[in-house]
Amino acid sequence: MPLDPVVLFFLLGLGAGLARSDLKLPAALYESLSVFLLIAIGLKGGVALAKLASPVIVLQVGAVVALGVALTILAFALLRFKLARADAASIAAHYGSVSVVTFAVGTSFLARQGIAYEPQLTLFLAVMEMPALIVGVMLARVGGGQRVAWGRLAHEVLLGKSVVLLAGGLLIGWIAGESGIKSLSPLYFDLFKPVLSLFLLEMGLITASRLGELRRSGLFIGAFALLVPLLFSLLGLGVASLLGLSAGGAFLLAVLAASSSYIAAPAAMRIAVPEANPALSLAASLGLTFPFNLLAGIPLYWAVTCYFWGA
Amino acid sequence: MPLDPVVLFFLLGLGAGLARSDLKLPAALYESLSVFLLIAIGLKGGVALAKLASPVIVLQVGAVVALGVALTILAFALLRFKLARADAASIAAHYGSVSVVTFAVGTSFLARQGIAYEPQLTLFLAVMEMPALIVGVMLARVGGGQRVAWGRLAHEVLLGKSVVLLAGGLLIGWIAGESGIKSLSPLYFDLFKPVLSLFLLEMGLITASRLGELRRSGLFIGAFALLVPLLFSLLGLGVASLLGLSAGGAFLLAVLAASSSYIAAPAAMRIAVPEANPALSLAASLGLTFPFNLLAGIPLYWAVTCYFWGA
Amino acid sequence: MPLDPVVLFFLLGLGAGLARSDLKLPAALYESLSVFLLIAIGLKGGVALAKLASPVIVLQVGAVVALGVALTILAFALLRFKLARADAASIAAHYGSVSVVTFAVGTSFLARQGIAYEPQLTLFLAVMEMPALIVGVMLARVGGGQRVAWGRLAHEVLLGKSVVLLAGGLLIGWIAGESGIKSLSPLYFDLFKPVLSLFLLEMGLITASRLGELRRSGLFIGAFALLVPLLFSLLGLGVASLLGLSAGGAFLLAVLAASSSYIAAPAAMRIAVPEANPALSLAASLGLTFPFNLLAGIPLYWAVTCYFWGA
Amino acid sequence: MDYHPKKLLTIVCEAVLEAPLTRDIQRLGAQGYTVIDARGGGHYGVKRAAWSFDRNIRVEVICDAEVADAIATHVAACYAPDYGLVLYVGDVGVMRPGLF
Amino acid sequence: MDYHPKKLLTIVCEAVLEAPLTRDIQRLGAQGYTVIDARGGGHYGVKRAAWSFDRNIRVEVICDAEVADAIATHVAACYAPDYGLVLYVGDVGVMRPGLF
Amino acid sequence: MDYHPKKLLTIVCEAVLEAPLTRDIQRLGAQGYTVIDARGGGHYGVKRAAWSFDRNIRVEVICDAEVADAIATHVAACYAPDYGLVLYVGDVGVMRPGLF
Numbered sequence A, B, C: 001m002p003l004d005p006v007v008l009f010f011l012l013g014l015g016a017g018l019a020r021s022d023l024k025l026p027a028a029l030y031e032s033l034s035v036f037l038l039i040a041i042g043l044k045g046g047v048a049l050a051k052l053a054s055p056v057i058v059l060q061v062g063a064v065v066a067l068g069v070a071l072t073i074l075a076f077a078l079l080r081f082k083l084a085r086a087d088a089a090s091i092a093a094h095y096g097s098v099s100v101v102t103f104a105v106g107t108s109f110l111a112r113q114g115i116a117y118e119p120q121l122t123l124f125l126a127v128m129e130m131p132a133l134i135v136g137v138m139l140a141r142v143g144g145g146q147r148v149a150w151g152r153l154a155h156e157v158l159l160g161k162s163v164v165l166l167a168g169g170l171l172i173g174w175i176a177g178e179s180g181i182k183s184l185s186p187l188y189f190d191l192f193k194p195v196l197s198l199f200l201l202e203m204g205l206i207t208a209s210r211l212g213e214l215r216r217s218g219l220f221i222g223a224f225a226l227l228v229p230l231l232f233s234l235l236g237l238g239v240a241s242l243l244g245l246s247a248g249g250a251f252l253l254a255v256l257a258a259s260s261s262y263i264a265a266p267a268a269m270r271i272a273v274p275e276a277n278p279a280l281s282l283a284a285s286l287g288l289t290f291p292f293n294l295l296a297g298i299p300l301y302w303a304v305t306c307y308f309w310g311a
Numbered sequence D, E, F: 001m002d003y004h005p006k007k008l009l010t011i012v013c014e015a016v017l018e019a020p021l022t023r024d025i026q027r028l029g030a031q032g033y034t035v036i037d038a039r040g041g042g043h044y045g046v047k048r049a050a051w052s053f054d055r056n057i058r059v060e061v062i063c064d065a066e067v068a069d070a071i072a073t074h075v076a077a078c079y080a081p082d083y084g085l086v087l088y089v090g091d092v093g094v095m096r097p098g099l100f
Ligand SMILES: Nc1ncnc2c1ncn2[C@@H]1O[C@H](COP(=O)(O)O)[C@@H](O)[C@H]1O
Pocket: D012, D013, D038, D039, D040, D041, D042, D043, D044, D045, D046, D047, D056, D083, D084, D085, D086, E030, E031, E032, E033, E034, E035, E060, E061, E062, E063, E099, E100
């Protein structure tokens, strides 16, 4: 199957950035597009949930949260071989959390092939963003003398932009249902993919601006950023099989596990673990893991899913 | 009938704002969406007018302007019981003028039920915005020694953003007609409602930031902001019946009368009546009347309209 | 045929600007819309090229580049009658280069009448933007003692925003082909014309802000800005006939020749030929030639094309 | 380098004052001004710059002491009573004194 | 015109510090503050302001010398070790000293 | 609190100069710079910041007097003749002098 055109937009941005083009999208456009994507993903999930929700989802959400926590601790353990506690904890939080855009590209990948997935995957996306951030801060502070403003942290994490928009979209989609949402679909559904393409153009530019810092961050981080997604995607598939997800759902859970946060996590860690070096985590998460997942990971995870699910 | 999903977006923004989420839409998005809404409303009205205009509209416009003036003076008289002249005049100008977004939600309310309305309602929206502002300044300055730069005020009011875009849209819609506008409809018509939903998300956030000031503004203002829309909607229905409007048109005129400005009026009053306290008028208009109309007023005015019009 | 509604939006902006309305679109919206237009034009051309490309296009591109160079030199020769070398060279670069928006209005003009054009016209647009800028700088520096940072200039010109987005769009459209691009068409194709209308509203406002400087720039510049497009459109038609283009393609090449840059050229000239007065070139290119082409030039060039092509 | 002493006058105020204030500043003798969008907090609450009416501007004028005094006096009389605003004056050196 | 001497304290730092920093500034006695979006370069690389995490802010506080010292000391202790930031203090004159 | 004296050099100019100017500033010895979008008016008309070519920037550099002089001299020679710009220098105190 040829490359998804939205990925071509990412490559265009990456190329323009690396060639030091003066192309720069306005910051307000970037923020507006991310608001749009979050609402659209939420709405879609909410509408699907309204039709298909079953009580078993509550259990599944618990399992998925546990997966996020486990991934964070695992990443931390791996990173501690080489890095100081604060840096290891901060990077672990990025990798235990998820990337909304990688998820969106994953759904686009499925849509191109007409493969369905369980509606609760959107819910999983929403609930997996936060726990890793709290675990990351705990790992950084264990045994440390420094006090953490847990209340403020919880507030920031739970009421951060992406959680509010994802959860809000889910709720609105759920309440309004398919017929209620219909009048909104020309924007949130029909334009989803082209808007994603614009967003990925910008992501390419941003990724290019982070690649320079990779050289300074060393081989260990580089290997971590490329190998851990592979490992985590397998763990995601394992949990998916325990939960009895379909091939499409299992693939998306693998994508979630393999993806790393580059919006919520950097902001939360910068405030809660300020002594960690943000250049390190961004170089790994945004400079390597994000493009790797987009270009190689997504087709790979799908191949593995097909192998196991026999799809 | 279930809640319009666009109103759910308002509630999402309101909730996020009250919970002090860090959700914040870029200011450029807010301004872009408002430009869009004004043009779209204007175009739609213009296309309809091109098909249906009759000379009687000139008379109707006169009556509607008179209604706006009367509402301003009435509001001023009520407010003078408790407030200083400048504050009373400034708030009166807000309530004699109209809210474009409330009107838009009103049209969305009708559209959901497949109810038509006269095209000139859009024209009424455009002409009702200004007179109240001029009357408000006159009320503030009657007998006062301070000189008013009437020329500059008229210029600002007549060439303000919303009048230019509404009137410009009307004119373009009128000139181009339905067939000419067709190629523009995928943006201005098909996306109207979902864009309105995004705008209302932002309005919810803004409203939440104004609610805090309500406590300081006192009971009198609170009662005014909740009761006057009821009274004014009835006066709007009265004029609608004199003008022989259909149920849909009458309902929208009631919405216009009941709605209060929170864009054009604050800006104009701040310059022309600087001694009035802007926190007072915004708390009333944006913090109370706007959400009241959205959540309770619109269904209520429609129920009353049905009662009288037998629809 | 009645005026294209997108042109009405231009007139609305122009009128609002001249009447000193406070209407102002956010700068981020302007920049976002221009990004959109460039990508959309590129994608459309790329998809068409993927279907229809023939090796003869390489030759045509060469001819079109030569046309751009020739127009720049010709404009320079005319301007040197009255202007200093730097000013003449800078303005010549504007007129040898092209205006993306004028091209877009030209394609909209053809679309309204259902007239096709060769896909390589988009390619011509992309390649005609740059050569004039380099020639302009050479003309300014011939015999001059000042050194030019050619490497940096070439970089800026070749990797400027519009070239990257147009060429990137072409490439993506070419690679993905019609079926691959389909999922993106609700944004880039269906919304092209209405987005162009918003953009032209802004262009009207900007043009109005430049008209004031026309008075100071003198009669010679005024005559140049209105007559040279006529001349250049004929030269464009001449080359089009040599290349064997259809009526639609010939018309668009005439539009390209007659149009003048107001984005890439001002930025490049300001850095590379700083002693040239930017007010002069913008007054001509943006204040006169752009509106002239929009309002009178495009129908005129089409009439002439029909006369010669017998369409 | 030889710098000539000038005053740098800065005003932070509601965005709605941009047009009248810059008009007044030029009328009172300033040769130019620079405006920047700002947000902030003070005695009259917080301006988050989230929408048009919730925004500050920061206006900067380089000028002679007399012009600075004229502007400050005018602002104190005409705007300070009714608008939340802050005005302060500092000393700077410029290279081409004729420009200001 | 009679100006009263005050300190103008300016901090340029990562945008992520806006909320905690403005909270601290007010807690330490400042009556107000002004924030502006900025980009820039320094020892920790370039901030292009292209996306949320790549942005600086420039915070300005007019206050008494003691308050300026308190803020500077607090910033030096709590933020300077971990965040790329710049802090500087200058002298200005204000008209209504009671406001600051 | 102990402040070390430095110069604060500010340049307001056309946005198109951002890349070359910040390059030059660092080449001439400054350790950093801060850029802010601005609009304004002066001898060469009004910049409304409505579109890309109609925008100013305001560049701020904290540095030693010699670096400030070098930048000012360079700007006066290379940019002032052809570009509408304003440059001024003031005195500020910083806490960590080694950073500048
Ligand atoms: N002490 C201060 N330092 C810096 N800026 C201030 C100060 N006080 C007020 N401001 C700015 O001036 C605006 C109006 O102040 P106020 O009138 O006190 O509400 C605020 O929104 C701030 O942007």
